[in-house]
Amino acid sequence: MSLKENSVQPDASRWGLVRRGISSGGGSRLLWTVVALLVILLVNRAISPTFFDLRLVNDRLIGSTINILDNAAPFVLLAIGMTLVIATKGIDLSVGAVMAISAATAVMLIRNYEAGATEFYYQPGFVMLIALAVGAICGLWNGLLVAFFNLQPIIATLILMVAGRGVAQLITNGQSPTFTDETLAFIGRGVVFGVPFPVFLAIGVLIVVTLLVRRTALGLFIEAVGVNDRASYYTGLQASLIKLSVYMLSGVLAALAGLIVAGEVKSADPHTAGLYSELDAILAVVIGGTSLLGGRFYLAQSALGVLIIQALLVGLYVSSLHPTTNLVVKAIVVLAVLLLQSPEFRQFATQPFRRTT
Amino acid sequence: MRFAKLALVVSLLLALVVPFATAQGGGEGLTIGFSQIGSESAWRTAFTDAVRAEAEARGINLLFSDAQQSQENQIAAIRAWLAQGDVDAIILAPVIATGWDDVLEEAQDAGVPVVIVDRNVDSDPSLYVTRVSSDFVHEGRLAAAWLVQATSGNCNVVELYGTVGSAAAEDRHAGFAEVLGLFSGMEIIRSETGDFVRSNGKQVMESFLSSEDPANICAVFAHNDDMAIGAIEAIKEAGLVPAVDILVVSVDAIPDIFDSMDAGETNATVELSPFMGGPAFDAVVAHLNGEELPKQISVGGGLYTSRAAYDADR
Numbered sequence: 001m002s003l004k005e006n007s008v009q010p011d012a013s014r015w016g017l018v019r020r021g022i023s024s025g026g027g028s029r030l031l032w033t034v035v036a037l038l039v040i041l042l043v044n045r046a047i048s049p050t051f052f053d054l055r056l057v058n059d060r061l062i063g064s065t066i067n068i069l070d071n072a073a074p075f076v077l078l079a080i081g082m083t084l085v086i087a088t089k090g091i092d093l094s095v096g097a098v099m100a101i102s103a104a105t106a107v108m109l110i111r112n113y114e115a116g117a118t119e120f121y122y123q124p125g126f127v128m129l130i131a132l133a134v135g136a137i138c139g140l141w142n143g144l145l146v147a148f149f150n151l152q153p154i155i156a157t158l159i160l161m162v163a164g165r166g167v168a169q170l171i172t173n174g175q176s177p178t179f180t181d182e183t184l185a186f187i188g189r190g191v192v193f194g195v196p197f198p199v200f201l202a203i204g205v206l207i208v209v210t211l212l213v214r215r216t217a218l219g220l221f222i223e224a225v226g227v228n229d230r231a232s233y234y235t236g237l238q239a240s241l242i243k244l245s246v247y248m249l250s251g252v253l254a255a256l257a258g259l260i261v262a263g264e265v266k267s268a269d270p271h272t273a274g275l276y277s278e279l280d281a282i283l284a285v286v287i288g289g290t291s292l293l294g295g296r297f298y299l300a301q302s303a304l305g306v307l308i309i310q311a312l313l314v315g316l317y318v319s320s321l322h323p324t325t326n327l328v329v330k331a332i333v334v335l336a337v338l339l340l341q342s343p344e345f346r347q348f349a350t351q352p353f354r355r356t357t
Numbered sequence: 358m359r360f361a362k363l364a365l366v367v368s369l370l371l372a373l374v375v376p377f378a379t380a381q382g383g384g385e386g387l388t389i390g391f392s393q394i395g396s397e398s399a400w401r402t403a404f405t406d407a408v409r410a411e412a413e414a415r416g417i418n419l420l421f422s423d424a425q426q427s428q429e430n431q432i433a434a435i436r437a438w439l440a441q442g443d444v445d446a447i448i449l450a451p452v453i454a455t456g457w458d459d460v461l462e463e464a465q466d467a468g469v470p471v472v473i474v475d476r477n478v479d480s481d482p483s484l485y486v487t488r489v490s491s492d493f494v495h496e497g498r499l500a501a502a503w504l505v506q507a508t509s510g511n512c513n514v515v516e517l518y519g520t521v522g523s524a525a526a527e528d529r530h531a532g533f534a535e536v537l538g539l540f541s542g543m544e545i546i547r548s549e550t551g552d553f554v555r556s557n558g559k560q561v562m563e564s565f566l567s568s569e570d571p572a573n574i575c576a577v578f579a580h581n582d583d584m585a586i587g588a589i590e591a592i593k594e595a596g597l598v599p600a601v602d603i604l605v606v607s608v609d610a611i612p613d614i615f616d617s618m619d620a621g622e623t624n625a626t627v628e629l630s631p632f633m634g635g636p637a638f639d640a641v642v643a644h645l646n647g648e649e650l651p652k653q654i655s656v657g658g659g660l661y662t663s664r665a666a667y668d669a670d671r
Contacts, residue, residue, distance in 0.1 A: 048568045057596035064567040071560050174402035176555075176583075178613060189590075265555045265587050267613075271398050272554040316549070317564035323518045323550035 029289045029341055033301055036337040037308050044315040051318065061194040064314055072303075072310040073198035074099075074257035078281035079288070079302040080209050081250030086285055088243050089226045089294030090146055090153035095254040095281060097164025098138045099274030102258030104171040106131040107268035110179045124183035132255045138164065139251020143244035161278065168270035178267040188263020198260045202303075205253065210299050219297075222246060226294025280309055287337055308337060382635075383642035385416035390438040390447045394476075395426045398553070400609060400631060404475070408448070408634035415638060420444065428452050432460045439467045446641040447471045448634075454479045461485060470644050474633045476524060482652045486644045489636045492655045493525050496608045496627045497532025499660045503625050504543070504576055504606055511542035512575040512604075515565045517558050517588060518550040519580035525629075526550075529580050529608060546573070551584040558584025562591035571597055576604035582614040582626055589622050600624050615664040628667070630657025 044064070045051040054063035078095050085092045106127050113122035120126060138160060145156035179185070190197035213219035221242050224232040229239040254274075262268045286292065287308055288301030312333050316326050339345045389412070396402050405421075412419035422434035431452060438444045447469055451457060454477050461484035464471050473488040504512060514537070519526030530548075537543040547565050551557035558579060565574065577592075579585035585607035592599040599605055599622040607614065610628040617623040636654050643650055661667040 050568060053567075057594075060594060060596075062567060062595055064564060067560065067563045067567055070563075169396060169402075174396055174399065176399045176613075178616075189594075261556050265559055265590060267555060267586075269399070269555060269583070271396070272552070273556075275554070314564055317561055318568035320547070323548060324521045326521065326550060 028343070030298075030301060032341045033287065033289070033304050033308070033337075036340055037304060037311060040308060040311045040315060040333070044311065044318065047315065048318040056194060059194060060191045064318060066195065068307065068310045068314050069199045070196040071314065072306045073196070073202040074260045075277065075280055075284060075306040075310065076202040076303045077205055077253040077257045077260075078250075078277060079284040079306050080206060080299055081246075081253040082278075082281040083285050083288070083290050083297050083299055083302045084209075084213070084222055084246040085153075085250050086282075086290055086292060087222045087226045087294055087297035088246055089229070090243065090247070091157065091282065091292070092142060092247060092250045092254075093154065093157040093278050094138065094142060094160035094164055095250060095257070096274035096277040097161050097168070098135055098251055098254035099258035099261060099277065100168035100268070100270050101138060101164050101171070102131040102135050102255035103262035103268035103273045104168040104177075104270050105134050106184060106259055107177045107179050107262055108171055110181050110184050111177060114179060114181055124181055127184060128187065128259060131259055132252050135251040135253075135255020135258070136248050137251070138254070139248035140244070142251065143247035146247060147240040147243035165270060168268075168273070172268060172270050174270070176267055176269040176271075180266065184259075185263045185266050188260040188265075190263075198264075201256070201260070205256070206299060206303055209249075213299070218242075223295050223297065226297075280306075283334065284309055287334070287341075289341070309334075382415045382638075384412075384638045386418075387445045387641070387645075388418040388420065388443055389638070389641060390420040390422065390435070390444045392422045392424060392431045392434050392447065392449050394424055394431075394450050394452045396423065397426065400611065400629065403611075404450075404631040404633065407631045408637075411632070411634035411638060417638060424452060426452055428456060435460050435464065439463055439469060442467070444469055445645070448637050448641070449473055449478075449485075450475045451478050452476070458484065470641060472637045472640050472644075474637050487640050487650045487652055487654055489633045489640060489654045489656060491629050491657050493528030494532035494535075495655070495658050496629065497529035497534075498536045499532075499627050499658065500529075500578055500606045500608060500625070501533045501536035501543075503660055503662075504578065504604065505536065505540055507604060507624065508543075508575060510540040513544055513546045513573055514576045514578050515562070515569070515574055516545050516548040517561055517577065517579040517584040518548055519553045519584075521550050523553075526553075526580050533578060545578075551579070551587065553581045553583060555583040555587040558587030559591045560587075562588035563594070566591060566595045566597075571595060571602070574603055576606065579605070579607035581629075582607045582609040582611045585623060585626075586613055586617060589617060593622075610661060610667060615667060618663055625660055625662045628657045628659045628661065632656065 051064050054061050054066065081095065082092055109122055109127045109130060110124060113124065121130065142157050142160060145151045146153045186197060188198060192200055213222065221237055224237060225239045225242050233239045258274060261273050284305030285302045287305030288298050290297045290302065312330060316329060391408055393405050394401065409419060420438065424430035424434065435447060438447060447464060449471055451473060457478045457480045461471060461480050465484055471485045473485050475490050477488060518530065534545065537545065547569065549561045551561045562577065577588050579588060585605055589599040589605060592603050597603055605623045606625045608627045608629055610626045614623055614626045633656055636656055640650055640654065659670060
């Protein structure tokens with residue numbers, strides 16, 4: 001097979017969406033990402049013979065592969081937002097803190113509902129909407145700082161990353177409140193056709209956002225802003241508005257991820273909800289092949305990146321390795337995945353076995 | 358000279374006041390600086406609140422400094438207190454063990470006694486009055502002892518590890534494994550970190566239940582209550598009955614774990630006392646009275662199997 005990145009031709013057929021959206025990472029890069037995921041899954045299978053086993057308990061599928069998908073769901077949401085932000089040459093360090101704020105908001109509100117408050121805005125559906133709106137406001141704040149006041153994205157979002165956890169603690173008074181409402185909990189622990197609801201949620205959002213950016217010109221606009229925002233401005237793009245909207249989307253998706261995590265354990269811990277998850281989201285985007293310098297972005301590959309990280313984690317859980325080795329193993333495997341994807345490294349590694357002509 | 362006289366008068370006055378104050382809990386009128394690590398967990402906030410409430414009840418003027426996880430902030434706060442010369446003692450909850458020698462010497466030179474609470478410092482014990490803390494090894498041993506008794510020494514345990522490298526996790530594991538090692542029928546068959554976080558505890562337990570035959574798991578030992586509560590959710594989702602099919606024992610004694618006990622879903626918890634303010638203030642008062650104190654004062658550490666038993670001890 002060809003290793004040349006530019007061998008992928010533009011395709012105007014009805015598969016154009018799929019080709020552009022999913023495989024334009026350069027066919028080889030996508031291939032190696034899939035290979036990495038399969039290798040990790042097979043290693044897991046070798047460690048734990050029951051790895052691919054599924055059993056049905058109370059209409060719920062139980063098994064390691066389901067665990068991977070379930071654990072991955074909130075990170076897929078984060079990675080989708082992060083991919084678009086990074087495509088505009090930005091970064092969003094605040095997503096973990098936004099998760100905590102959204103979870104704290106939702107749980108504090110739903111506790112009023114459980115205490116018997118009848119106001120419509122304490123109904124579970126509204127509580128979810130309010131939590132998402134809070135995420136949008138957080139994104140708006142980031143977007144304003146980056147797009148209109150021209151702060152460096154890493155600093156602009158660092159402010160909310162640090163302050164946001166304090167905000168979440170203020171909302172919950174420093175406690176970790178719990179709730180019992182099953183409607184709100186469903187978003188994190190519901191089961192549909194035996195599969196956890198967050199999995200459907202993540203896949204649904206991935207499809208909707210992919211259609212949104214690839215069926216319209218929005219994806220191209222985002223990439224244009226990332227490559228050169230001034231040039232895109234002179235060609236008539238509202239670069240600031242595009243940046244603002246990707247940060248807002250990232251905020252909303254982080255809030256949704258926060259609701260999932262809160263629903264999962266029916267509580268909101270402002271100190272630990274989403275802690276360090278921004279780093280895993282960024283890592284997934286990078287594994288997926290989107291450059292931190294902005295420009296071309298690959299949503300589905302970012303989701304694959306999340307699966308790789310989670311498959312690795314679940315593999316560590318089912319292994320008998322002492323937990324102290326986790327971070328080292330994770331670092332080594334991630335490095336191996338990134339090297340596997342690098343054409344230069346593959347060339348370097350296969351050099352001794354090549355015939356010189 | 359004038360300052361020296363003033364100090365003499367004040368210390369004489371204190372010497373008069375303190376013995377009476379000791380009888381009522383002690384420390385009225387003292388000004389004590391409290392350098393806290395931060396507010397990274399609900400337990401930490403409860404700890405801060407408990408120290409504040411204790412100070413208020415005793416009439417102690419507490420100067421509180423939140424270091425936000427930074428040793429520099431802690432050192433800066435202590436130096437500021439020493440420079441102002443208005444604190445009678447300092448209570449330090451150190452974020453890490455190393456690097457305290459200089460500032461502790463400065464405090465000693467200024468004649469301000471320092472009491473260490475919670476985590477440890479590796480400085481020479483002569484530099485501080487005493488350390489008030491929980492004994493994590495003891496907590497692990499106690500949890501194991503309960504489990505041994507409950508299962509007559511036959512049990513395959515899965516362990517939800519705290520943050521790797523933290524003293525709380527390492528020592529609880531050490532104490533737990535030490536007691537388990539005395540019984541050939543007791544074994545830790547899985548051990549993975551959930552970072553002391555509820556949702557991570559659930560995810561790790563899900564993995565254990567997926568990769569092991571659940572019938573082979575007799576109990577779960579969680580390094581804190583939050584992870585235990587997450588694990589209980591996972592056990593229920595797998596169609597098993599927590600505290601019956603799989604025994605649940607953990608450490609902390611947070612309010613939520615007693616709700617879980619009321620529901621019959623947790624068997625036992627070992628208390629990690631947030632009430633270190635009282636013993637720390639007592640130590641300060643005793644030191645100012647010229648008493649010699651042991652270098653380690655342990656608090657908490659009781660094991661509870663019901664809310665009633667815990668409330669009875671309060």
